[in-house]
Amino acid sequence: MSTGQHRPTVRPATGEDLGDLQALARRTIDTCYRGFLGDEAVDWFIGSGASDAHVKTHLERGGVHCLTQDGRIVGFSLLDGSTVDLMMVDPDHHRRGLGRLLLRHAEETLLARYPSIRLETFPDNTRAMSFYGACGWVLGDRLEGEGPAKVEYTKGGTAG
Structure with missing residues (x-):
């Protein structure tokens, strides 16, 4: 048996994970989002409970x-239809x-169920944009609407 770190695994979340997932989201938003959303938006999103409610x-x-x-739990994803929501x-x-x-x-x-998939990120989140591009996602349209602007990325299956 190895005494080092075990390989990371991905598993479906259960109700027992809720508190850990919410805490991870708050910590990540607090640490990583201030640079492109600003303190006021981050403080509101965390303080209002919107982040917890979303999870x-x-x-x-x-x-x-x-x-x-x-x-x-060191990470999580929220999948919604053909979208990587978070x-x-x-x-x-x-x-x-x-x-x-x-x-x-x-x-x-998602690609097992949909011919193309999508995600959104903030245009000023340059780390995320570089990451998605390096992972083969294609930058699409800028999305304007309620709240901060976002950009869309898409990825198609092997048939595309």
């Missing part, structure tokens, strides 16, 4: 997957290939 709603509907390593990796675990593993799982899950 809870998706968990109740299904489509939430946990990335675990050594018995801890994907987060604990800031303490960035730059270790975990995001690629989690995104690959989301892609395989």
